[in-house]
Amino acid sequence: MSSVHVAIAYYSGYGHTLEIAKAVADGAGSVPGARAELVDVAEMTDPKWEALDASDAIVFGTPTYMGSASGAFHAFAEATSKRWMTQRWLDKLASGFTNSGSMSGDKLHTLQYLALLAAQHGMHWVSLGLMPGWNTTTSSEHDDNRLGFYLGAGAQTWNDQGPDAVHAADLATARHLGARVATQALRYRQPLAS
Numbered sequence: 001m002s003s004v005h006v007a008i009a010y011y012s013g014y015g016h017t018l019e020i021a022k023a024v025a026d027g028a029g030s031v032p033g034a035r036a037e038l039v040d041v042a043e044m045t046d047p048k049w050e051a052l053d054a055s056d057a058i059v060f061g062t063p064t065y066m067g068s069a070s071g072a073f074h075a076f077a078e079a080t081s082k083r084w085m086t087q088r089w090l091d092k093l094a095s096g097f098t099n100s101g102s103m104s105g106d107k108l109h110t111l112q113y114l115a116l117l118a119a120q121h122g123m124h125w126v127s128l129g130l131m132p133g134w135n136t137t138t139s140s141e142h143d144d145n146r147l148g149f150y151l152g153a154g155a156q157t158w159n160d161q162g163p164d165a166v167h168a169a170d171l172a173t174a175r176h177l178g179a180r181v182a183t184q185a186l187r188y189r190q191p192l193a194s
């Protein structure tokens with residue numbers, strides 16, 4: 001069986017987004033033939049860059065700070081320009097997630113930014129692939145995709161709570177995203193029918 005490598009390139013200032021990143025990795029790693037690797041973009045090293053270069057898919061993750069990706073994630077994104085110059089990541093799969101204090105908190109802008117970053121690298125964006133939850137009188141905040149994103153996974157954690165308070169539904173949604181990216185990476189590896 002072919003195997004695929006899903007890298008989760010994340011930043012987390014206070015540990016909340018790290019919990020989401022770990023759930024994405026759990027989901028990716030749960031797919032037979034896939035392995036997942038967490039890459040903290042605040043501490044990039046040559047081996048970490050090489051791991052991203054060698055991956056089949058990169059899932060970008062960052063908290064939303066001031067309506068966009070965090071400054072540290074932006075610094076990483078700027079550093080990827082060396083890869084952009086040679087289109088080193090051309091045709092890899094990509095996806096993304098973000099987490100913030102408010103239900104909206106302008107997270108969509110962060111996901112759109114991550115998708116643009118992927119597009120600049122010529123990567124293929126994998127959407128969340130879940131119907132929105134918590135949007136009828138009979139649904140609940142415990143539904144997968146409770147915040148109703150399509151582009152990637154969006155999570156919300158209370159500003160006065162620690163990382164252990166990350167919502168179980170957001171973790172489940174993140175696991176779904178990781179599994180979906182790994183599954184798509186395995187499909188993408190299949191030879192084209194002649």
Ligand SMILES: Cc1cc2nc3c(=O)[nH]c(=O)nc-3n(C[C@H](O)[C@H](O)[C@H](O)COP(=O)(O)O)c2cc1C
Nearest residue numbers: 012013014015016017063065066067100101102105
């Ligand atoms: C500098 C800063 C800016 C923030 N801006 C936003 C924002 O625009 N929208 C929002 O909903 N939450 C915002 N927050 C809250 C964080 O997104 C939230 O605390 C998140 O869980 C932090 O994740 P982390 O622990 O992985 O850093 C901000 C927090 C900080 C520290």
